[in-house]
Amino acid sequence: MIEVRRLVKRFGLKTVLRGLDFQVQPGEFVALLGPNGAGKTTFLRILACLSRPNLGEVSIAGCRLPGQAAAVRMRLGVVSHLPxxxxxxTAEENLRFFARMYGLRQPExxxxxxxxxxxxxxxxxxxxRTFSRGMQQRLAIGRAVLHDPDLMLLDEPYTGLDQDACAMLxxxxxxxxxxxxTLVMASHDLERAAGMASRLDVLSRGVITAxxxxxxxxxxxxxxxxRQATEAPRGA
Amino acid sequence: MGRETSSAPASFISAVRAVVWKDLAAELRSRELLSSMLVFALLVVLIFNFALELDPQARLTATPGILWATFVFAGTLGLNRSMAIEKDRGCLDGLLLAPVDRSAIYFGKAISNLAFMVIVETVVLPVYSLLYNVNLFQPGLLLVILLGSVGYAAVGTLLASMAVQTRTRDVLLPILLFPLLIPVLIAAVKASAGFLAGLPLADVAPWLNLLLAYDVIFIAISFMVFDYVVEE
Structure with a gap:
């Protein structure tokens, strides 16, 4: 489903992703773990066609990025910590707007x-705007699954949610x-990620370390x- | 495993219409953008009226400059607000995730911004006519205002999309926008002055042509570069 080779992303002089390799099979639920600043959000933004890599190859469902980004976006649902x-x-109008943008045939x-x-x-x-954070996040998930995507990218979707909202999510x-x-979820919550995902990947210092x-x-x-995957190598 | 829904990428036109509908529906409800633009524009007209105690002839001469300064300043407020709404809650990302040609998003935003400008101009023109005792309802002048507004919305929407990615967007937008607006402002002010002075169309035509050329060039440039401007 996802094939990433030697991915490099720089912001000015700072290199965030340093030759990252990553593969996901269809139907897998991969939790992407890593410390703050490891590059998880940057990586997910590249997969979501919101950011262009400096080097490397990315293909999703056989479509190469950035050339076939529109075809990829059709198969993609994204949930982030922002709604x-x-x-x-209204909730209905938001979904109606995105239904029109995704060309849904029976939107209502x-x-x-x-x-x-x-x-x-x-x-x-x-x-x-009158919704609680939990309700907004539920609606954000509704927006993300509206077009029934094959691949969901989730960037810290539990941020700011209370226990009930977390359980619903x-x-x-x-x-x-x-x-x-197929799901790829960036998270800091090890226990929750291990309980839900089929695979755990650790992104640290711009590469998958475990x-x-x-x-x-x-x-x-x-x-x-x-801990072992995020420990800095001796002499680093 | 069957799919729960059937969809095909939205056509360019339906994506543009969806973005315009969304902007107008949200604004109809909040009235944040239009009210700030309108109040600001009317204040500028009033301030100029009191600041420049002009005789009737001088008023006619100053009118094009005052009008366009008002439209440009009020328009900048609107452009900033229009893109800030997209950025603040991550909505711009939501738009960019849609499987549509991204220039459709640009055209949708530009048309909405143009609509907000036209609404403000529709209110400002009669108020200005009353305060300054100048008849602004001339077909030629209205055409100039429309062409100038199209150029303003075309380049303003592109630059607002750029500026909104930065922390200093409120300051950055006018700094980027005003130098690029110089050709459209010169042409609009000259053409407006020509129509107000009752010059024949042949004398005003070069300025109208410049406005048209500016509109076409900046719409084409924006169409080509919007995708690169909004992507990191």
Whole structure:
């Protein structure tokens, strides 16, 4: 589903990604772990066609970036810590707008389905700026799954959510994963990531420093795995 | 595993229409952008009226300059606000994620910005006519205002998309925009003065042609570079 080779991204003199290699098979749920400033958001923005790499190759579902970005964006759903929603539009209007941008054929039916899925049907006519952080994030997920994407990119989707909202997000992402969609989630929450994902990758110092399948790892080993992967090499 | 929904990339026109609909619907509800532009524009007209105690002939001479200074300053407020709305909640990313030609997003935003400018001009013109006792409702002058506004919205939307990526966007936009607006401002002021003085069309035509050429050139440039401007 995702094939990344020798990816380099620089911002001025600062190199954020240093020849990163990364592969994801269809249907996998990969949790991307790493300390602050490791380059997780930059990497996800490149996969989301929001940023251009300086060097390297990226292909998603057989489409090369940036040349075939429009085809990739059609198959992509993105959730970040920002809602990516318009506060002065209602929940329904926000989804209607994105349904038009994605060219949905039966938008009203799909909007009703999605609002039901994220539990916001009773609030569909309320302005999103009146929503709590948890409700905004639920609607953001609704926006991301509106066109039923093959690949979901999630950048710290749990930021600022309370326990109930986190539990609902867990359920929603579990449903998406259960339907065979591919997910890549950047997170700092090791336990939650290990509990949900099928694979853990650690991004540190601009490269993937470790990768492990969750079903082959004891939950008690996650902390040690992460610590070992993020420790600076001697002499670095 | 069947897909839950069927979709095909939105056409260029429907993407433009969606962006315009979204901007107008949001503004209709909040009225943040239009109210600030309108209040500012009316204040500028009032201040000039009191600051320049001009005789009737001098008023006619100063009118094109005052009008265009008002439109440009009020328009800058609108451009800043219009792009800030996109940036503040990550909405610009949401737009850029859509599988549409990104120039459709540019055209949608430019048309919305033009619509807001035209609304402000529609209010300012009668107020100005009353305060300064000048008849501004002449077809030639209205055409100049439209052409000038198109050029302003075309280049302003592109530069606002650029400036919004920076921390100093409020300051940066006028610094980037005003030098590029010099040709459109000179042409618009000269053409407006020509129509107000009752000059024949042949005398005003070169300025109209310059306005038209500016509009075409900047719309074409924006169409080509918008994708690069908004992507990191």
């Amino acid at each position: 990516l929603l318009y506060g002065d539009l 039916k799909r909007i009703a389905e999605v609002l039901g899925l994220v539990g916001l049907a009773p609030r569909r006519r309320d302005l999103t 867990d359920t929603l992402l579990g449903q998406v994963a259960a339907r065979g969609r 990768s492990a399948r969750c079903d082959e790892m004891d939950p008690s080993q996650v902390q040690a795995f992460y």
